[in-house]
Amino acid sequence: MSVLIVGSVALDYLETPFGKMEQALGGSATFCSISASYLTENVRAVGIVGGDFPQKHVDYLTSRNIDLKGLVRIEDGKTFSWGGRYHEDMNTRDTLYTELGVFEDFHPVIPDDWKQSEFVLLGNIHPSLQIEVLDQIEEPKLVVCDTMNLWIDISLKELKAVIKRVNVLILNDEEARMLTKHNNLIEAGKKMLRMGPSVVVIKKGEHGAVLMSKDNYFAIPAYPLEELKDPTGAGDTFAGGFIGWLDRTGDVSVANMRKAVVYGSVLASHCVEEFSIEGIRDLSEEQIAERFNTFRTMSTF
Amino acid sequence: MSVLIVGSVALDYLETPFGKMEQALGGSATFCSISASYLTENVRAVGIVGGDFPQKHVDYLTSRNIDLKGLVRIEDGKTFSWGGRYHEDMNTRDTLYTELGVFEDFHPVIPDDWKQSEFVLLGNIHPSLQIEVLDQIEEPKLVVCDTMNLWIDISLKELKAVIKRVNVLILNDEEARMLTKHNNLIEAGKKMLRMGPSVVVIKKGEHGAVLMSKDNYFAIPAYPLEELKDPTGAGDTFAGGFIGWLDRTGDVSVANMRKAVVYGSVLASHCVEEFSIEGIRDLSEEQIAERFNTFRTMSTF
Numbered sequence: 001m002s003v004l005i006v007g008s009v010a011l012d013y014l015e016t017p018f019g020k021m022e023q024a025l026g027g028s029a030t031f032c033s034i035s036a037s038y039l040t041e042n043v044r045a046v047g048i049v050g051g052d053f054p055q056k057h058v059d060y061l062t063s064r065n066i067d068l069k070g071l072v073r074i075e076d077g078k079t080f081s082w083g084g085r086y087h088e089d090m091n092t093r094d095t096l097y098t099e100l101g102v103f104e105d106f107h108p109v110i111p112d113d114w115k116q117s118e119f120v121l122l123g124n125i126h127p128s129l130q131i132e133v134l135d136q137i138e139e140p141k142l143v144v145c146d147t148m149n150l151w152i153d154i155s156l157k158e159l160k161a162v163i164k165r166v167n168v169l170i171l172n173d174e175e176a177r178m179l180t181k182h183n184n185l186i187e188a189g190k191k192m193l194r195m196g197p198s199v200v201v202i203k204k205g206e207h208g209a210v211l212m213s214k215d216n217y218f219a220i221p222a223y224p225l226e227e228l229k230d231p232t233g234a235g236d237t238f239a240g241g242f243i244g245w246l247d248r249t250g251d252v253s254v255a256n257m258r259k260a261v262v263y264g265s266v267l268a269s270h271c272v273e274e275f276s277i278e279g280i281r282d283l284s285e286e287q288i289a290e291r292f293n294t295f296r297t298m299s300t301f
Numbered sequence: 302m303s304v305l306i307v308g309s310v311a312l313d314y315l316e317t318p319f320g321k322m323e324q325a326l327g328g329s330a331t332f333c334s335i336s337a338s339y340l341t342e343n344v345r346a347v348g349i350v351g352g353d354f355p356q357k358h359v360d361y362l363t364s365r366n367i368d369l370k371g372l373v374r375i376e377d378g379k380t381f382s383w384g385g386r387y388h389e390d391m392n393t394r395d396t397l398y399t400e401l402g403v404f405e406d407f408h409p410v411i412p413d414d415w416k417q418s419e420f421v422l423l424g425n426i427h428p429s430l431q432i433e434v435l436d437q438i439e440e441p442k443l444v445v446c447d448t449m450n451l452w453i454d455i456s457l458k459e460l461k462a463v464i465k466r467v468n469v470l471i472l473n474d475e476e477a478r479m480l481t482k483h484n485n486l487i488e489a490g491k492k493m494l495r496m497g498p499s500v501v502v503i504k505k506g507e508h509g510a511v512l513m514s515k516d517n518y519f520a521i522p523a524y525p526l527e528e529l530k531d532p533t534g535a536g537d538t539f540a541g542g543f544i545g546w547l548d549r550t551g552d553v554s555v556a557n558m559r560k561a562v563v564y565g566s567v568l569a570s571h572c573v574e575e576f577s578i579e580g581i582r583d584l585s586e587e588q589i590a591e592r593f594n595t596f597r598t599m600s601t602f
Contacts, residue, residue, distance in 0.1 A: 089484055183390055185507070186527045206486070207508035208522060217599050221509060221520035226487045258602035298518050299600045301559035 002042035003247040004140075005032045005240070006108050006133045007123025009047040009071065013083035013096065014275055018229045024276035025057050027080065028123035028146065031233035034280050035240030035267040036121070037064040038288060040248040044114050046070030046133075048106045050077040060281070069111050077102035090228055091205065110136040119247040121239060122166065124148050127158035134165050142252050144168040145197075146239040152178045164196035168257075170239050172203045185210065186217075199257060203238055203268075205231070211254075211261050218258045220299065223269035223291055230275045234268045237280060241267035266291040303343035304548040305441075306333045306541070307409050307434045308424025310348040310372065314384035314397065315576060319530045325577035326358050328381065329424035329447065332534035335581050336541030336568040337422070338365040339589060341549040345415050347371030347434075349407045351378040361582070370412050378403035391529055392506065411437040420548040422540060423467065425449050428459035435466050443553050445469040446498075447540040453479045465497035469558075471540050473504045486511065487518075500558060504539055504569075506532070512555075512562050519559045521600065524570035524592055531576045535569045538581060542568035567592040 007029030014021045029047040036043045044067045053073065061068060078101035086093045108129055118141040122130040130145060137143075145166040151159045152175060159179075163169055169192055173185060182188040185202060189212040192200045202210045204222070211218040241264035242257075249256055266288055273279040308330030315322045330348040338344045345368045354374065362369060379402035387394045409430055419442040423431040431446060438444075446467040452460045453476060460480075464470055470493055474486060483489040486503060490513040493501045503511045505523070512519040542565035543558075550557055567589055574580040 184527060184529070186525050190527075204508065207505065208520075210522070217525050218602070219509075219522035219525070219599055220602070221511070221522055224487045224511075224518050224520070226485060226491075228485070255602075262602050296602075298520055301519070301521070301563050301597075 001040065001119060001247040001250050002044060002117045003036055003040060003119040003121060003243050004044045004046065004110065004114055004117035004137070005029055005036065005121045005123055006046040006130070007032055007125050007236070008080055008103060009049050009053070010080045010082055011053065012081060012232065012276070014230055014232055015085040015096075016090065016230050016275075017086065017088055019275070021275045026082065026233060026276060028125060028236045030061070030277065031236035031271065031280075032121055032123045032146075032240035033061065033066045034064060034277055035237040035271070036244030036247070037066050038267065038280070038283055039241060039244030039263060041065055042247070043067065043244075044070060044117060046108050046110060048072045048074065048080075048102050050079040050102045051075040053079045070109070070114065072109070074102040084232065086231065090231055108133050108136075118142070118250070119243050120144070121243045122146065122162065123236060123239065127151050127155050127162045130162045131158065134162070141250075142167045142246060144170060144239060144243050146170045146235065147175065149175050149178055160195065163192070166197050167252075168199045168201060169197040170201045170203065170235075170242065172205065172235060173207075176202050199254065201242065201261060203235055205234075209238070209261050209265055211257060213254050216254045218261065220262060220265060220295060223265060223294065224298070225269060225273065228272045231272050233277065234272050237271040238264035238268040240264075262292060262295050263288075265295065302341065302420060302548045302551050303345060303418045304337055304341060304420040304422060304544055305345045305347065305411065305415055305418035305438070306330055306337065306422045306424055307347040307371075307431070308333055308426050308537070309381055309404060310350050310354070311381045311383055312354070313382060313533065313577070315531055315533055316386040316397075317391065317531050317576075318387065318389055320576070322531075322576045327383065327534060327577060329426060329537045331362070331578065332537035332572065332581075333422055333424045333447075333541035334362065334367045335365060335578055336538040336572070337545030337548070338367050339568065339581075339584060340542060340545030340564060342366055343548070344368065344545075345371060345418060347409050347411060349373045349375065349381075349403050351380040351403045352376040354380045371410070371415065373410070375403045385533065387532065391532055409434050419443070419551070420544050421445070422544045423447065423463065424537060424540065428452050428456050428463045431463045432459065435463065442551075443468045443547060445471060445540060445544050447471045447536065448476065450476050450479055461496065464493070467498050468553075469500045469502060470498040471502045471504065471536075471543065473506065473536060474508075477503050500555065502543065502562060504536055506535075510539070510562050510566055512558060514555050517555045519562065521563060521566060521596060524566060524595065525599070526570060526574065529573045532573050534578065535573050538572040539565035539569040542566075563593060563596050564589075566596065
């Protein structure tokens with residue numbers, strides 16, 4: 001199988017109660033791709049960077065078997081950069097700045113031989129760019145869309161057009177409430193299912209995750225972490241793990257998606273333990289299997 | 302086996318976005334006892350009411366096999382009454398009034414032949430009253446303590462003295478954070494385990510529940526409810542279901558406590574669906590078994 005991932009690639013500035021990091025490798029495509037690469041081999045990334053994007057990052061991503069043929073490099077441009085500060089509780093954050101750089105004029109171009117990718121992950125970018133991707137791909141087996149509160153705020157119409165055309169919508173609880181104007185997540189989930197996708201996955205951070213389809217309700221708690229250093233990219237990492245497992249198995253049944261939710265949660269739990277991508281930079285199969293098994297044992301009664 | 306439950310019995314005034322209810326049967330001992338009565342037969346309630354307490358409530362509780370020998374009735378006094386208003390999200394509430402009535406001079410007296418009850422649930426009342434109960438009971442198999450934010454605020458020293466002497470502490474996530482001054486619930490749990498109990502259960506409302514011991518971590522999501530009418534008594538109902546299952550089985554292993562957490566969650570999910578005790582007034586074994594099974598299937602992957 002093969003999974004096509006489109007999203008942002010960034011050099012971020014991060015500030016959390018645990019410290020700061022400048023020029024931190026980030027972006028939705030970055031986290032999604034790295035995460036997926038632990039579960040499947042054929043990961044294809046589409047994005048854009050500037051001339052300032054360090055070669056070491058390219059080398060690292062390539063070392064993880066991520067195909068970067070779709071990563072455009074604009075030598076005289078600057079890589080997208082987001083600066084954020086997390087509050088004490090880590091659940092809220094302030095955006096310090098957003099420098100679009102080369103991202104300002106980005107229009108994803110899917111290489112011809114990638115247009116028939118079986119699995120497509122529309123990482124968190126402007127919905128109009130997600131639509132451009134949808135218009136280029138040919139009969140994918142499954143399309144997953146991730147998004148964020150910003151697009152619900154400023155591009156709701158385009159976002160709804162995307163949601164209509166995807167199989168799985170992934171978002172967090174706050175976004176689900178914003179999008180549907182329902183406080184109750186079950187109601188919110190049902191409403192989103194009426195908007196197009198056959199499956200909705202709601203990420204609840206420290207409270208776990210929920211998967212809903214017409215006839216299915218699946219919920220798991222979060223992996224118990226004592227220390228959380230940097231939540232940046234956790235949602236992208238979740239989405240990457242989710243689609244990575246589906247691509248590895250080629251099985252898009254809801255039963256298999258339950259496992260995909262667990263893999264997404266496992267990868268995300270590693271992600272938040274360190275700054276930037278450090279928590280998922282170099283995981284072993286054993287580390288992933290161990291947490292997967294913990295998810296089983298911790299919910300058994 | 303037998304379970305001794307001490308707590309408040311109240312006639313409440315409730316206001317939620319779904320309506321109002323006056324003279325609503327309430328109180329921690331009430332919810333705990335009714336809930337436990339679905340799982341075990343020998344439920345013994347200790348509390349106090351005034352002359353205004355309707356006979357129909359006594360009849361109902363008795364019909365559920367709850368032994369009310371420990372329920373004192375002060376004919377010329379008024380039953381404890383709490384008035385509360387819930388906000389739109391149901392997670393926050395304002396106390397409109399608290400009329401202690403006969404509760405003001407309440408000192409729980411455990412009937413002699415109840416002093417050797419195997420299981421004891423210290424329902425949510427002032428910690429100094431919980432201590433009075435602890436001083437009267439003789440070698441119980443297990444003591445469970447429930448509490449609330451008010452006591453952490455105004456009677457921390459007494460509360461800590463209670464916690465030191467119980468086997469299981471039950472509280473909600475906000476209270477766990479208040480009590481330990483740790484924002485992270487895993488850290489909070491560990492700190493509470495160092496305060497005395499061998500098991501801590503953290504209720505997280507719509508996010509489920511967590512059980513922690515030195516070597517055990519168990520977490521379940523909440524039962525998916527589309528409509529929640531009145532959260533009053535949900536925590537007490539949880540505690541009653543928890544100890545009811547332990548009493549029924551006589552098994553205080555942590556493995557069995559996992560099942561007890563699920564039974565507590567099942568009963569609490571019924572409780573919040575209607576005002577006052579209506580959601581748990583008359584449940585069938587099938588209704589309880591069905592939700593118990595849903596807890597299993599919804600977390601399976």
